[in-house]
Amino acid sequence: MNTTNLIPLYAEIFLLIATSAILLIDMFLSEGKRSITYMLSLLTLAGCAALTLVDFNAGTTVYTFSNMFISDPMSNLLKLFSYGAVALTLVYSRTYATDRGMLSGNLGGEFYVLALFALLGQMVMISGNNFLTIYLGLELMSLSLYALVALRRDNAKATEAAMKYFILGALASGFLLYGISMLYGATGSLDLTTVANKIHEGSVKPTILVFGIVFMVAGLAFKLGVVPFHMWVPDVYQGAPTAVTLLLGGAPKLAAFAICIRLLVEGLMPLAHDWQQMLMVLAVMSLAIGNLTAIAQSNLKRMLAYSTIAQMGFVLLGLMSGTVGLDRSGAPDAYSSAMFYIITYVMTTLGSFGVIMLLARAGFEAEELADFKGLAKRSPWFASIMSIMMFSLAGVPPMLGFAAKFSVLQAVLGTGQIWLTIVAVMFSLIGAFYYLRVVKMMWFDEPTDQAALLVNTDMRVVLSLNGLMIVGLGVFPGALLSACLTAMTKTLGS
Known part of the structure; x- marks a missing residue:
């Protein structure tokens, strides 16, 4: 057990030092030089990506650190996409945040x-191999x-959203901690590998383990925002500044997926039958309530929040398809499909909220569906990009x-649960309605806003590349699918 090998933590150490330096440097910058903080943040993300890419290759x-921290192909791939998600968020939100005074004054x-x-917290979550490391x-x-x-302390909606998010987030952490404490009490260890081995030996009382799993799955469900632990998602997505909404809906989802793999697959695989049943119920409820409720929304951010709930239902379907009885041969395919899905969701969400922030301007939030009417007449290119995002989310x-x-769906079919596949397809068809409604409004309705679109060059280029990437990887998905499968196969085999 090597506690002195810091090479796997180079990216985390670099991010911590660089972020602390940016905080100090920013204290001495005037408002007119805030772009320096922006550029330093992007350079920091590039440095992290370079360090992680070495490990990934x-x-x-x-x-x-006594097996508390792990660097493996899955963690490195997820970190690379996390850097990209945060970088795109910073680019998209630069003008939006400036117009709303989020980068000025105090x-x-x-x-x-x-x-x-x-992001540093997400990286620790992704590489955590111990209950306490993951929780920290x-x-x-x-x-x-x-x-x-x-x-935005002067904004009542943002303050209310923060209160809701904090209270429900604390509740979720409590659930997760209580589940961890029960598993620790049953196995006497916080190390995921040790916990898995003791459960496999059969020397632990199953009743305590099942109760621990219930609380742990509830805590994870809160973080993923799936039914019935979804109450915070639409309110926080709508109330938070759009730039922060994107930070919530992007990279944190990758970290939440990672801790699902760490805790459930690597730590509690011998009890897969129990937690898979829970995930199946959560997935079906999320697909149903997420898609049906989204239809009734007139606020686009709120609609995308319910869309997120439904999308996370698909991720859970992949996570619950890894084993059939004692047969775990399909695990790499199932978990890599869930990983592929969560990466796809994040990339598409980035573009969707990017267009929302592009249409927003000082004193105006472009978050109502009506605000997108006739966008094709104002900017056919950005209407096309938003259409690509909606089509991608609809499948x-x-x-x-x-x-x-x-x-x-292929992974779910591999488990022999045809009925579950049919349910997922049916709710996806229902969900296609509210995505296509946005496309219809952009291309066939008359614009309600005639204001010219003023777009920074960096945002124009990055948002265009984001849209083209969704199409390009959709036509040729093999490279990303193969990367996810290889990473998951190596991780599960280590």
């Missing part, structure tokens, strides 16, 4: 610093996000979302 699994560069600290990462991420939601070929849904 090596393709090895390395443990450090607030300064806190938006960038808190975003980077939230979770709390670092959560506390940063709570502060970000409340960043329309040849967009990336179709390949993601297909891979998950």
Whole structure:
């Protein structure tokens, strides 16, 4: 057990030092030089990506700090996409945050610093191999996000959203901690590998384990925002500044998926039959309530929040398809399909909220469906990009979302549960209505807003690439699918 090998933590150490330096540098910058903080944040993300890419190319699994921290192909791939998600969020939100005073006065560069600290928490979650390590990462991420939601202190909606998010987030952490304490009491260890081995030996009382799993799954469900633990999602998505909403709906979902793999698959695989049944119920309820409720929404951010709930239902379908009885041969395919889906969701969500922030301007939030009427007459290109995002979320070929849904449904079919596949397809068809409604309003309705679109060059280029990537990877999904499968196969085999 090597506690001195810091190589697997180079990216985390670099991010911590760089973020602390950015915080200090920003204190001495005037409002007119806030772009320096922005550029330093992007350079920090690029540095993290370079360090992680070295580990990803090596393709090895390395443990450090008494097996509390792990660097493996899955963690490195998820971290790379997390860097990308945060970088795109910062680019998309630059003008939006400036117009709303989020980068001026007493607030300064806190938006960038808190975003980077939230990313650090996500990285610890992704690489945690111990209950306490994962929990520490979770709390670092959560506390940063709570502060970000409340960043606009003069905005009543944002303050209310922050209160709801903080209270329900604390409740979720309590559930997770209580589940961890029960598993620790039953096995006498916080190390995931040790816990899995003791459960496999059959020397632990099953009743305590089942209760621990129930509380743990409830805590994870809160973080993923699935039914019936979804109450915070629409309110927080709508109330938070759109830039912060994107920070909530992007990279944290990748970290939440990672801790599902760490806790359920690597730590509690011998009890897969129990937690798979729970995930199946949560998945079906999320698909039903998420898609049906989204139809009634007139606020686009709220609609996308319910869409997120339904999309997370698909992720749970992939997670619950890994084993059939004692047969675990399909685990790499099932878990890699869920990983592929969560990455696809994050990439598409980035583009969707990017267009929302593009249409917003000082004193105006473009978050109602009516605000998108006639967008094609104002800007055919950005209307096309938003259409691509909606088609992808709906699962329309040849967009990336179709390949993601297909891979998950393939994994579910592999378990022999045809009825579950049919249910997922039916609710996806229902969900297509509210996505296509946005497309119809953009292309066939008369515009209610005639204001010219003023777009920064960096946002125009990045948002365009985001849209083209969804189409390109949808036509040729093999590379991303293969990367997810290889990463998951190596991780499960280590």
